[in-house]
Amino acid sequence: MKSLLASIAIATAAFALPHAASAQTYPDRSITIVVPFSAGGPTDTVTRLVAEAMSKDLGQQIIVENVGGAGGTLGAKQVADAEPDGYKLLLYHIGMATTATLYRNLPFKTLDAFEYVGLVTDVPMTILARKDMEAADFAGLVEYAKANADKVTVANAGIGAASHLCGMLFMSAIGTPLVTVPYKGTGPAMTDLLGGQVDIMCDQTTNTTKHIQAGTVKAYAVTTPARLDVLPDVPTTREAGIDGMEFGIWHGLYAPKGTPAEVTERLSKALQVALKDPNVVARFAELGTAPSSEADATPAALKAKLESEIARWKPVIEAAGQYAD
Template sequence: MRISPSLRWLAAAAALTASTVSAQTWPDKPITFVMPYSAGGPTDLVTRKVAQRMSESIGQPIVVVNAPGASTMIAAERVARAPSDGYTLLVGSVTTFSNNPLMYKNIRYKIDDFVPISMMAHTPYTLSVNPDLPVRNFAQFVDYAKQRPGKIFNATTGVGATNQLLGKILGGAVGVNFVDVPYKGSGPALLDVMGGQVHLLFDGINTSVPAHRTGKVRVLAVTSEKRSAALPDVPTFAELGHPNMTAAFWYGLFAPAGTPSAIVEKLNAELNAALNDKEIRNQLEGNGLTVDPGTPEALASTIKRDALAWGPVIKALGIQLE
């Protein structure tokens, strides 16, 4: 059956009108943030604080749903298939958008399946170890690990996650083959470092700082360019002779592609307002996080930059996954 040009025009006009009305009434029901990590980890904790403040502002509940696993791909696929109406959003990270597309042959989502809303925060990693290890500094830890080849376990948040890549880079530099133990989030990974089931974790600074201060882990180094104000006595990897270990973990908010620009603009404004809230900012920055509200365009540029930075590393390590 042939559809007349006038009917096609009417259909397009109706779709445009529906989109406009949707943007004007948004939000008129609860919003879901899909979190690719387990509850209790650094990304989860920050997201819940921000979601609560956004919820108070927009007058609708924001539910944070944890969907961990498969190097953040379970959560990403879920949001990629969601309606483009601004009610199902992804908390995506450098792993989701810069690392996974470079490593997985059969990845079931594309960067173009999403539209960036804004960066939320970024944080350096810390090399955190079990405090019962007989080591007080980085050099002692390396010596300890070298004496136990194949017996030092590195907790990671999945194959291809930045903390796994950092373990590979460091291991290659110091001549230690760390045994990777994957977890569905840094929350359970950190608990196992505390309990002695694994030896080390490259963890976000905002969760490792409280654990370090209470003696539950020992932080030996940070991946920031300069020392963190939250850990002034802990050296950077660059100070220790490993400048290629300078790295940060970032995360931001994303909507399914096709979400009306008016809704994206509203989400950007609400998210940035929450991140600029004095109480939230002081709390997050006090634990070493850098709060980083911005534009969708800035977040898109970060994705491209990190893909260029990590691409050669992933290739050199020979990581190619199904």
């Protein structure tokens, strides 16, 4: 019996050693961060800045892979199904919370499919219109939209995209359904807004600031409690007389369920270092946002945020009745 127990102990130790070593030496090769949207969009921009800074701290290259489609759920599913070893991660925005209600047949259980690394940033939203929009200010835009509800078009980058969520919240806040025009990505939606083919769009400052500063679109409001330094002439929605529209598009970093705690903690520490990188801080400021604090760039903070945001957006989505299969 003693001999049998000894054999089992040796076999168990031999099996455990590689796993213990992998956690202790992580990472020993390149890491991939999946962005569940097309290249060049606001989430892609955030990810590439953070990935470059994290790679310095981790000592390994971080590859950014764009896996777009189905409002971000295809890329999320790919990571949910990946080996839980810390070498394939997901950087997803607020859509991680909203898809739980938006999609009737979501291919993963949001709260059960991932481990949490930390919050990355909370990007403000801007309410824009075509350059030649008749309304002079936000109150005028609301008045115009209500008077022409059957023909005013609101562009978005697809079901579940940040622009789609903001558009729904805008229509909810003014109590008027408008004509929604979904696109396959932020790029084509913005192109048509710039060309005057659509009337209104609500999107992240990381995508809109350069257009606002260039004067190629008309900016009406930002969704922050205070005005942004990068857009000082654009009023807040509350200043403009609309309550209930103060929100941002937060981004979080995730790993597949079952990833060792030591690995997620190491990634969280690298994220905290990256978010203090001078280049990241400066570039985020240029884009109208700021890195998450060290306290927020943690597994516990991201988990709490996701749970609270699922609860917040569920009634908004259900009231709008805009679902995806």
